[in-house]
Amino acid sequence: MNLNVELLEWQQEVFADDARFKVIAAGRRTGKTRLAAWTLILEALQAESGHVFYVAPTQAQARDNIWGMLKELGHEVITAAHINNLQLTLVNGATISLKGADRPDTMRGVSLAYLVVDEMADMKPEVFDEILRPALMDREGRALFIGTPKGRNHFYDMYCLANNGDDPEYKAWHYTSYDNPTISKAEIDKAKVQMSSFAFRQENMASFEARGSAMFKEEWVKYGDKPPKDGEYYITCDLAGFEDMAKAKGKKSRLDDTAISVVKVNTDGWYVRDVISGRWDLNETAMKIFQAVEKYKPMAMGIEKGIAKQAVMTPLMDLMKRRGRFFNVQELTHGNRKKTDRIMWALQGRFENGWITLHKGDWNIKFLDQLFQFPDTLTHDDMVDSLAYIDQIATISYANEADMDLDTWEAYDDVAGY
Numbered sequence: 203m204n205l206n207v208e209l210l211e212w213q214q215e216v217f218a219d220d221a222r223f224k225v226i227a228a229g230r231r232t233g234k235t236r237l238a239a240w241t242l243i244l245e246a247l248q249a250e251s252g253h254v255f256y257v258a259p260t261q262a263q264a265r266d267n268i269w270g271m272l273k274e275l276g277h278e279v280i281t282a283a284h285i286n287n288l289q290l291t292l293v294n295g296a297t298i299s300l301k302g303a304d305r306p307d308t309m310r311g312v313s314l315a316y317l318v319v320d321e322m323a324d325m326k327p328e329v330f331d332e333i334l335r336p337a338l339m340d341r342e343g344r345a346l347f348i349g350t351p352k353g354r355n356h357f358y359d360m361y362c363l364a365n366n367g368d369d370p371e372y373k374a375w376h377y378t379s380y381d382n383p384t385i386s387k388a389e390i391d392k393a394k395v396q397m398s399s400f401a402f403r404q405e406n407m408a409s410f411e412a413r414g415s416a417m418f419k420e421e422w423v424k425y426g427d428k429p430p431k432d433g434e435y436y437i438t439c440d441l442a443g444f445e446d447m448a449k450a451k452g453k454k455s456r457l458d459d460t461a462i463s464v465v466k467v468n469t470d471g472w473y474v475r476d477v478i479s480g481r482w483d484l485n486e487t488a489m490k491i492f493q494a495v496e497k498y499k500p501m502a503m504g505i506e507k508g509i510a511k512q513a514v515m516t517p518l519m520d521l522m523k524r525r526g527r528f529f530n531v532q533e534l535t536h537g538n539r540k541k542t543d544r545i546m547w548a549l550q551g552r553f554e555n556g557w558i559t560l561h562k563g564d565w566n567i568k569f570l571d572q573l574f575q576f577p578d579t580l581t582h583d584d585m586v587d588s589l590a591y592i593d594q595i596a597t598i599s600y601a602n603e604a605d606m607d608l609d610t611w612e613a614y615d616d617v618a619g620y
Contacts, residue, residue: 438589
């Protein structure tokens with residue numbers, strides 16, 4: 203039978219992957235529902251027995267979302283379609299059932315060969331944990347989770363679990379409305395102008411928005427393609443704890459990352475060349491710091507004061523001895539200020555006045571997510587905190603001392619605000 207399966211490039215990538223549990227965070231009109239429909243049909247055709255489920259927040263949504271699409275795409279292999287119970291029977295006897303998470307009892311006691319969960323963020327977490335996940339056990343069934351983010355909730359936790367590699371059976375993908383070539387980019391750009399920046403980032407860019415305080419605005423962000431010729435590099439590091447990662451793994455964990463900011467400073471402001479971040483062990487962290495210093499040869503390098511700094515200094519000193527390259531590490535402090543105040547004073551004025559430029563790179567998305575959500579307690583701020591520390595060690599002359607009355611002169615940064 204010729205099903206004439208046609209998939210977009212990103213859909214082919216997800217479909218071909220052999221991960222057992224696939225998690226897709228995607229913007230509106232990306233094509234995630236069409237991928238789900240094709241996957242349901244093909245998985246059902248390969249299932250010797252057992253059920254295949256498509257689960258939406260409500261049964262009415264399940265019908266509206268995918269019933270017509272399934273019938274259209276799979277008409278050559280569908281032998282029966284029962285609208286009353288929203289069930290399709292295929293030529294091999296397998297069934298595809300459409301279910302609503304608002305009626306969980308209708309999904310108990312089944313053996314699932316395959317499962318698609320659509321808009322998990324709108325469901326209670328126990329629907330999957332207590333009903334659907336056990337239904338996959340006896341057949342070692344697979345699952346696809348698709349949805350547009352709705353803040354930081356259980357769908358976000360699952361996405362992080364899959365994206366961080368905390369469980370080898372899970373894998374995550376992130377796509378925006380721009381990833382669908384059948385949608386006019388000009389039309390998406392119009393939506394960006396007409397919608398609030400929060401709504402556009404969540405609905406079209408598939409950002410896990412947490413409704414931050416808008417301390418930093420999107421229009422303040424500037425980008426650059428290459429660092430300025432003049433100026434000096436500075437590097438600062440905000441360390442995560444080095445507790446046993448294996449004990450903390452799991453989809454409920456929200457471990458901090460270590461973040462290393464690399465910034466070139468001159469009289470025009472800060473050029474953020476890179477913000478390197480990740481969840482590394484002690485030796486990996488030391489190596490990341492050493493490599494950054496070796497590459498950029500900063501005027502100064504600083505690490506946040508604390509037990510973590512004491513721990514990382516031993517492997518860092520070993521690296522210096524082995525490589526024959528020594529550098530001084532300054533101790534960065536909180537200065538008895540709350541993190542919110544410290545970051546605001548160091549970064550808000552500089553961003554607003556155009557004194558910070560971000561080098562275009564893969565790290566931009568993760569950094570801006572943290573920046574725009576700050577100071578939301580559910581959002582990591584390691585990269586932002588690391589950048590704020592540059593304020594402590596970067597020294598640059600903005601005025602000519604010959605023009606000053608040194609008896610009355612008092613240092614004051616009208617950009618940073620203190």
